[in-house]
Amino acid sequence: MAESLVSGVAERLGNLLTQEANFLPGVSTQVELLQIELKQMQGLLKDPNARQDESEAVRQWVAVARELAYVVEDVITTYALKDAEIVEKLHEVLREKKCLVILDDIWNIETWNILREAFPMKNTSSKILLTSRNKEVPLHVDARGFLYELQCLNKERSWELLEKIAISWRKGHFPEDFEIPTEELIQMWMEEGFIWLGEDSEDTMEHEGEQYLRELMQRSLLYFTPSKEFYFKKSKLLRVLNLNSYRRENLPKDIGRFTHLRFSSLKNSDINHVPSFLGNLKCLHSLDLRLPYLVDSDTKVRVPNVFKEMKQLRHLYQPDQHKASEKLELGNLCNLQTLLNVGLETIKMATSFRLNHLRILGFKVHVNGEASHAIQILVPSCPHLYQLFVNYPILKLLETCQFSPNLAELELKFSHLKEDPMPTLEKLPYLKTLDLSFLSFFGKDMVCSEGGFLLLQYLILVNINIKEWRVKEGAMPSLCHLRIDNCWGLKAIPDGLRFVTTLQELEINFMPKSFTDRLEKGGPDFYKVQHVPSLVFTNYW
Structure with a gap:
């Protein structure tokens, strides 16, 4: 009798929950939990041990069923309002x-x-x-209601507002329809805690942020409005400080008190040195110091050794041209994911140097004797590197095994390589973009072998001194875009290019007219490129 009573309650309650859940959003989770508990109650009542004191057990479970019914009724009442x-x-x-x-x-x-x-x-x-x-x-x-129309500010109030904006600068806040760099937007989302990764996720927060952007684009809702506004003189809990294009040579010392900062940018500002008080900002996740390029080497931006305690730093963009008052210690920055404009002669290298999370690495320096040795240490110490930008003479390329197997984008400028880099680079399994520019290779011959560059999609050759380029059949089977600029010694497109059936665009700039004429329809080399949908020839002479 008791068992049938409670079972009946459970059955009716379960049916009610199922019916309501069919049309009430948000109730399904509650339904599942309650149904599980009701099934456990039925199971326990059938257990022989539970029957030893059947009347007491029944009374207890009837009470439980009654309480569950009240809870379910409350849930349904909450959600059932039409x-x-x-x-x-x-x-x-x-x-x-x-x-x-x-x-x-x-x-x-x-x-x-x-x-x-x-x-x-x-x-x-x-x-x-x-x-x-x-x-x-x-x-x-309400035609009789009180209507208040906002008026334009007078000259004095307008100037007062302008001063407040100038003091607070941009505060990480963008006006409506403002064009926001996606990289900067994702980093700000991260600092505000908008991006969340599950415990078992292998993705980075940056990758997850890109997924957010794609979803917003699909919904035509691509905008960002921060949850808080920060004023320079009032908030010690400032998280985002954007001083892009700041037009003074010195920073206010108060910035050193904002120890909760997560994102700070001085990009394109007029400061002539990085102040030492930035070393107080130990919670920074992103620091952008990409200042305007300075032609006069005597005016390089001075960078003190302020990064060593920023152990949470994930993105560090150094000035294009800078000098260090002492060697910069970066070995503690184990969370770094982006490190750009590294001056190899300005950082303290150690044999134990390892950046396991680094995805993007860029060198841009005036070389001295230490640089070639430094790159031999630093690049192999970044096993998950995705993008690598080298903008200085290295003379000799690293071995294939010294590069990250995940490397997808490689840019070599002013590298002054004496040996053909292709036999080494074509073995990188995931390389998709290769840019060899501005005297990156001093040799005369370049060869792409069969089966090399399996995933390469973009190849850029600008101002390199080659005279002959050979492409074997089966090389670069995924190539989509080829660009050749200012390679005056090159007399003709390689014959093997006719086998690259994936090529969608061939772009040739600043080459002799005799070179491009050979590729025109009826020219002796047209058969090599006749399968390419887009042939773009500009600024030939």
């Missing part, structure tokens, strides 16, 4: 009580007409404060 009931309830509250209702940014009369049934206009002490960009909206709501 639109009409919500409108009626709100209307009743506003009529019986004295309330102030604020409706912000009602764009048009149609929107108000949808909402109006919920708001009593007579026999009530409640008031409605409505904001709109359309003057017709408040007049339609």
Whole structure:
């Protein structure tokens, strides 16, 4: 009797939950949990041990079932209110009580007409404060209501506002329709805690942020409005400080007090040195010091040894041209994912140097004797490197095994390589973009072998001194785009290019007319490129 009673309650309750869950969003999780508990209750009642004191057990489980029923009833009541009931309830509250209702940014009369049934206009002490960009909206709501129109600021108030904006600079806040660099936006999301990774996730927060961007683009909702606004003189808990294009040579010392900063940028600002008080910002995740290029070597930006305690730093962008008052210690920055404009002669190298999380690495320095040795240590110490930019003479390329197997993008400029780099680089399994530019190779012959560069899609050759380039059949089977600029010694496109059937565009700039004429229809080399959909020849002479 007792078992059938509780089982009956459980069955009816389960049926009720299932029926309600079919049309009520958000209830399904509660339903599953409660159904599990009810099944456990039924199972326990069938257990012989539980029957030793059947009357007591029954009383206890009936009480449990009753409590569960109350909980389910509360859940269903919460979610089951239909639109009409919500409108009626709100209307009743506003009529019986004295309330102030604020409706912000009602764009048009149609929107108000949808909402109006919920708001009593007579026999009530409640008031409605409505904001709109359309003057017709408040007049339609209540022609006798008080209408306040915002006025333009006078000259004095305008100047006061401008000063406040200048003091707070941009504060990481972007106006409507502002074009935001995706890299900067993702980093700001990270610092605000908007990006979350599960415990078992192998992705980086940057990769997850890119997924967020794609979803926003698909929904046509690509915008960013920070949850807080920060003022320079008032907030010690400042998280984001964006001083891009700051037009003074020195930074306020107060910045050193903002020890909770996560993101700070001085990109394109006029400062002539990096202040030592930046070393206080130990919680920084991203620091952008990419200052304008300085032609005069005597005016290089001085960078003190301030990074060594920034153990949470993930993205560090150093000035294009800089000098260090002492060797910069980066060995503690084990969370680094981006490190650009590294001056190899300015950093302290150690045999134990290892950056396991680094994805993007870029060198841009004036070389001395230490640089070639330094790159032999640093690049192999980054096993997960995805992008590598080298902008100085290295003379000799690293061995294939010294590069990260994950390397997808490689840029070599002013490398002054004496030996053909292709036999080494074509073995990188995931290389998709290769840029050899500005005297990166001093040799005369270059060969791409069969089966090499399996995933290479973009190949850029700019201002290198080659005279002959051979492409074997089966080389670069994924190549989509080939660009050749200012390679004056090259007399003709390699014959093997006709086997690269994936090539979609051949772009040739600043080459002799005799070179491009050979590739025109009817020319002796046209057969090599006739399968390419887009042939672009510009600035030939």
